[in-house]
Amino acid sequence: MNENFRVTSDSETYQYTTRLMQSEATSYAYQSWRRKWRGKGMEYTAGALIWQLNDCWPVTSWAIVDYYLRPKPAYYTISRQLAEVAVGITRTVIQNRDHDRPRQFYEFGAIQSHGARIDILGMNSSLQSIDAELELYCVDLNSGWFHKETRGVHLLPNQSTELISMPCPGPPKTSARKDADPYKVPEWTNSSSVVVSARLINSSTGEVLARHADWPQPLKYLRIPDPKITVKEV
Incomplete structure (x- = not known):
């Protein structure tokens, strides 16, 4: 994460940065996979599974919706890429x-x-x-x-x-x-x-x-x- 974002010791800024990084990474990944559905004879990627959607208890994780059902930024970027x-x-x-x-x-x-x-x-x-x-x-x-x-x-x-x-x-x-x-x-x-x-x-x-x-x-x-x-x- 430190290669792309500024190092910080502030807890709230660090938490926001992790969510932003997740959003950027998942957006690029889903765009790249969807790009490979290129038409007849070039269907190199036919789909992707979202893992994971939400947390079942309060925790730090890669879910795109937290335990309290609050969407993270990645929720919106994935939705945009899969429209x-x-x-x-x-x-x-x-x-x-x-x-x-x-x-x-x-x-x-x-x-x-x-x-x-x-x-x-x-x-x-x-x-x-x-x-x-x-x-x-x-x-x-x-x-x-x-x-x-x-x-x-x-x-x-x-x-x-x-x-x-x-x-x-x-x-x-x-x-x-x-x-x-x-x-x-x-x-x-x-x-x-x-x-x-x-x-x-x-x-x-x-x-x-x-x-x-x-x-x-x-x-x-x-x-x-x-x-x-x-x-x-x-």
Whole structure:
């Protein structure tokens, strides 16, 4: 857990972090399994069992609902991934050399990244194909830069559909630093602080059919700006 989240000695923060980690992990797992239901002749994963749903006594566990029947964050992420229509995002970081660190890590010593690729997929469990608008929205946490585009997409029935594979958008590069080592990476990445969000929207009604957001990893390195939101109890 400490590789992706900041170390804390505060009990409430630690408990929240464990639930967030569970939510992130289960969301990625169910998305990956469902993605492998690719259509005729490519039904590599046909389903997954949720273990476990709820606790039968107050305890620390991997259940997605606690003993008092309070849903944890993982309950909602799994529900979203297993909805009849869902959208998912995977990010592959491109680095200057192979190494034994998780691929989502952007920088580690001599390991430097110079880009990332995002793959967006749609999942449709109904028996009818679906025409929709795919809304892609990217925002940089450091500069406020954003990018938005919309594309028409077609989801095949009862399978996953690969929708987009593209370089991860990012703000303009302000420097032209060159890598001095033999690997000759042209420039460092400009997407390591970019959040990518995708929504599937019904073309006729404007209804949001599915949504998903991909945050750059590790989360502990992000400096999230204050959204300046005020909540008042009425």
